[in-house]
Amino acid sequence: xxxxxxxxxxxxxxxLGGSLGMALRKxxxxxxxxxxxxxxxxxxxxxxxxxxxxDDIKDLLAKADLTVLCLPIPQIMEYIETFAECWRPGTVVSxxxxxxxxxxxxxxxxLIPRGVAFVGGHPxxxxxxxxxxxxxxxxxxxxxxFITATRNTSAEALGSVRKFWETVGTKVxxxxxxxxxxxxxxxxxxxxxxxLALTExxxxxxxxxxxxxxxxxxxxxxxxxxxxxxxxSMWREIIENNQPAILEVVREFExxxxxxxxxxxxxxxxxLEAEFAKGKELRDAWIEYKTR
Amino acid sequence: xxxxxxxxxxxxxxxLGGSLGMALRKxxxxxxxxxxxxxxxxxxxxxxxxxxxxDDIKDLLAKADLTVLCLPIPQIMEYIETFAECWRPGTVVSxxxxxxxxxxxxxxxxLIPRGVAFVGGHPxxxxxxxxxxxxxxxxxxxxxxFITATRNTSAEALGSVRKFWETVGTKVxxxxxxxxxxxxxxxxxxxxxxxLALTExxxxxxxxxxxxxxxxxxxxxxxxxxxxxxxxSMWREIIENNQPAILEVVREFExxxxxxxxxxxxxxxxxLEAEFAKGKELRDAWIEYKTR
Numbered sequence: 001x002x003x004x005x006x007x008x009x010x011x012x013x014x015x016l017g018g019s020l021g022m023a024l025r026k027x028x029x030x031x032x033x034x035x036x037x038x039x040x041x042x043x044x045x046x047x048x049x050x051x052x053x054x055d056d057i058k059d060l061l062a063k064a065d066l067t068v069l070c071l072p073i074p075q076i077m078e079y080i081e082t083f084a085e086c087w088r089p090g091t092v093v094s095x096x097x098x099x100x101x102x103x104x105x106x107x108x109x110x111l112i113p114r115g116v117a118f119v120g121g122h123p124x125x126x127x128x129x130x131x132x133x134x135x136x137x138x139x140x141x142x143x144x145x146f147i148t149a150t151r152n153t154s155a156e157a158l159g160s161v162r163k164f165w166e167t168v169g170t171k172v173x174x175x176x177x178x179x180x181x182x183x184x185x186x187x188x189x190x191x192x193x194x195x196l197a198l199t200e201x202x203x204x205x206x207x208x209x210x211x212x213x214x215x216x217x218x219x220x221x222x223x224x225x226x227x228x229x230x231x232x233s234m235w236r237e238i239i240e241n242n243q244p245a246i247l248e249v250v251r252e253f254e255x256x257x258x259x260x261x262x263x264x265x266x267x268x269x270x271x272l273e274a275e276f277a278k279g280k281e282l283r284d285a286w287i288e289y290k291t292r
Numbered sequence: 293x294x295x296x297x298x299x300x301x302x303x304x305x306x307x308l309g310g311s312l313g314m315a316l317r318k319x320x321x322x323x324x325x326x327x328x329x330x331x332x333x334x335x336x337x338x339x340x341x342x343x344x345x346x347d348d349i350k351d352l353l354a355k356a357d358l359t360v361l362c363l364p365i366p367q368i369m370e371y372i373e374t375f376a377e378c379w380r381p382g383t384v385v386s387x388x389x390x391x392x393x394x395x396x397x398x399x400x401x402x403l404i405p406r407g408v409a410f411v412g413g414h415p416x417x418x419x420x421x422x423x424x425x426x427x428x429x430x431x432x433x434x435x436x437x438f439i440t441a442t443r444n445t446s447a448e449a450l451g452s453v454r455k456f457w458e459t460v461g462t463k464v465x466x467x468x469x470x471x472x473x474x475x476x477x478x479x480x481x482x483x484x485x486x487x488l489a490l491t492e493x494x495x496x497x498x499x500x501x502x503x504x505x506x507x508x509x510x511x512x513x514x515x516x517x518x519x520x521x522x523x524x525s526m527w528r529e530i531i532e533n534n535q536p537a538i539l540e541v542v543r544e545f546e547x548x549x550x551x552x553x554x555x556x557x558x559x560x561x562x563x564l565e566a567e568f569a570k571g572k573e574l575r576d577a578w579i580e581y582k583t584r
Binding site for chain 1: 484
């Protein structure tokens with residue numbers, strides 16, 4: 001049996017959590033919010049990011065009908081274990097972590113025995129920035145959000161989490177846990193490895209050469225490398241917790257890249273142009289899907 | 293001896309040429325403009341992109357004090373050869389091509405014997421779109437532009453081209469021809485190969501998988517893959533005309549990427565995080581340089 005969702009606790013008020021509070025400003029949810037640093041809790045209360053806070057996270061979790069853990073992956077799992085006894089039976093816990101299998105396993109292990117539901121969530125939203133100062137109201141507008149169900153997930157808990165995410169303007173996509181992790185290895189995680197290698201190939205050189213390269217880097221490099229400016233610890237943690245799926249896509253990219261390298265080496269320019277045409281068609285079709 | 297530059301002929305009125313005409317609206321130059329298609333010439337006259345046009349390119353080139361060839365690389369070279377006799381001695385020809393050695397060699401070969409100067413140019417400006425409809429006034433604002441001098445380049449001609457580019461708000465960087473081609477292989481050309489391989493690794497799969505991947509692709513993929521939507525023929529031509537330098541950077545990226553793949557395979561996450569931190573530092577420093 002699930003309780004009616006009125007009090008939503010946002011734990012962590014950085015880019016993801018802070019933006020979530022802002023996106024809920026006009027909703028009927030009562031926004032509880034907590035961050036480790038008191039000054040961030042103060043900022044969130046003063047800027048209508050949350051409605052209520054308190055010094056002790058335990059008091060807040062006890063009031064929550066739905067809790068969304070907006071923390072780095074290791075902390076999501078740490079908080080679930082540490083505070084498992086704080087949540088009332090019948091309430092729902094969710095998260096925003098970029099990998100789901102390790103998190104959902106942890107959530108079900110510690111919460112199900114206590115009658116608390118765990119539904120994994122992963123909004124496909126973010127920027128290369130982090131922290132409360134990077135939060136903005138429209139972060140989630142039109143983004144897609146994955147929510148995961150397992151054989152242990154009740155339809156009611158799933159429905160509550162779905163409704164919550166629809167309230168902030170995201171499009172909800174239900175997906176099994178394993179399938180999610182393989183999917184985002186392709187659509188998100190690999191990009192960070194590729195962008196990093198590119199940034200290093202372009203800028204990791206002696207200072208004199210680098211100064212010249214600065215002049216040659218324009219909007220193409222700016223966008224292709226943008227996510228290299230993301231949090232190093234966050235991406236280490238994501239890769240650490242999704243290693244087998246990511247390694248598979250690392251090989252897939254390698255195969256594609258090596259083929260292009262061979263075409264260039266062998267001066268097979270007709271075939272190279274055909275690859276560029278295929279890539280353009282694939283991306284333009286995705287852009288059309290996103291903007292329709 | 294160089295003539296005073298009053299009449300500037302923009303040949304080709306696509307993204308680069310059209311934007312150039314727009315950027316010159318408030319300048320003291322008289323803008324001659326020509327495009328292959330009559331309807332584009334009409335559009336350019338009606339929208340204050342150019343001041344004057346005519347059906348026969350030869351008549352226009354004869355009037356030009358400075359000509360900027362805003363065409364694909366093969367056409368830049370074709371037009372130089374075909375119309376070499378149209379330019380008046382003492383006038384200057386330049387271009388916007390992304391590679392310089394082949395173009396400058398061609399320009400000097402056909403124009404110097406006729407007393408016409410050739411100064412290679414390459415503005416680091418563009419988007420993934422092309423054609424007159426993609427042109428906009430601010431394309432060149434704050435962009436850097438490379439201009440190349442050889443032992444055959446007069447200080448006067450170089451000065452005229454420098455002044456021209458300063459007029460549209462670009463920062464002029466003088467660079468030797470070979471050095472330019474190696475530089476942009478790093479700062480621009482490699483990005484297009486990397487973005488293409490990424491797009492293929494993510495979206496070149498069976499339609500059912502692709503439909504699901506569409507949901508998982510968000511702003512990270514959007515930006516990292518953006519330049520995959522560029523003109524396939526243009527990028528074939530750029531790579532074809534800068535193959536040795538590009539092949540060298542293809543290997544450089546490969547080395548960086550393989551190292552990251554090894555760290556992930558061996559679960560050396562501390563080292564991986566250090567690489568992410570290095571990449572972030574390198575890119576953030578460049579962003580600071582660009583925005584200061």
